Amino acid sequence: KAGVTQTPRYLIKTRGQQVTLSCSPISGHRSVSWYQQTPGQGLQFLFEYFSETQRNKGNFPGRFSGRQFSNSRSEMNVSTLELGDSALYLCASSLETGIPPLHFGNGTRLTVT
Amino acid sequence: DAKTTQPPSMDCAEGRAANLPCNHSTISGNEYVYWYRQIHSQGPQYIIHGLKNNETNEMASLIITEDRKSSTLILPHATLRDTAVYYCIVRVARGSQGNLIFGKGTKLSVKP
Numbered sequence: 635k636a637g638v639t640q641t642p643r644y645l646i647k648t649r650g651q652q653v654t655l656s657c658s659p660i661s662g663h664r665s666v667s668w669y670q671q672t673p674g675q676g677l678q679f680l681f682e683y684f685s686e687t688q689r690n691k692g693n694f695p696g697r698f699s700g701r702q703f704s705n706s707r708s709e710m711n712v713s714t715l716e717l718g719d720s721a722l723y724l725c726a727s728s729l730e731t732g733i734p735p736l737h738f739g740n741g742t743r744l745t746v747t
Numbered sequence: 748d749a750k751t752t753q754p755p756s757m758d759c760a761e762g763r764a765a766n767l768p769c770n771h772s773t774i775s776g777n778e779y780v781y782w783y784r785q786i787h788s789q790g791p792q793y794i795i796h797g798l799k800n801n802e803t804n805e806m807a808s809l810i811i812t813e814d815r816k817s818s819t820l821i822l823p824h825a826t827l828r829d830t831a832v833y834y835c836i837v838r839v840a841r842g843s844q845g846n847l848i849f850g851k852g853t854k855l856s857v858k859p
Contacts, residue, residue, distance in 0.1 A: 736791075739790050
């Protein structure tokens with residue numbers, strides 16, 4: 635069974651631009667969560683989706699948004715990029731919301747210059 | 748969710764057992780212990796989880812003390828590829844994934 639797939643693997647953007655990251659969960663998994671990982675803050679929860687609905691949101695500004703499609707694939711968008719948004723963005727899927735374990739993708743490395 | 752305490756780093760010789768401790772003295776009765784690891788430049792990988800009883804799978808064994816206030820992850824024959832940051836997390840079986848708090852983890856270095 636294929637794992638969680640995230641695209642692109644690497645991305646370089648400049649301040650003020652926006653970016654969209656994509657995540658395909660494991661087949662049959664209906665819940666998708668997004669995390670931001672930085673050296674200073676570690677892994678921080680962004681949001682969680684289940685059945686195309688956002689179920690929970692972390693403490694991030696409104697520039698960070700996401701959505702989930704009917705096939706469970708998910709995208710997250712960051713608008714008006716800031717230097718501090720440089721991070722590894724990780725997507726994780728599970729069978730249903732709130733039921734671990736989470737299965738993570740290898741992330742998208744975003745660099746903002 | 749309860750908080751966990753792990754040593755920041757550990758070394759282990761290749762081929763020997765790696766024993767990674769975790770303290771979770773405030774764990775609640777309905778909280779499970781989960782272990783993940785993250786190899787450099789990859790996403791976290793689920794290893795094992797348990798509630799009360801010791802658990803074993805193809806990757807590792809999990810030993811939970813009788814009072815459930817601490818646990819040990821055992822990699823029976825560590826290899827160089829087991830070098831990673833290991834995270835111990837306690838949380839309820841159901842609940843938003845937003846409560847999955849990874850902490851700093853233990854950086855395990857397996858040496859030849």
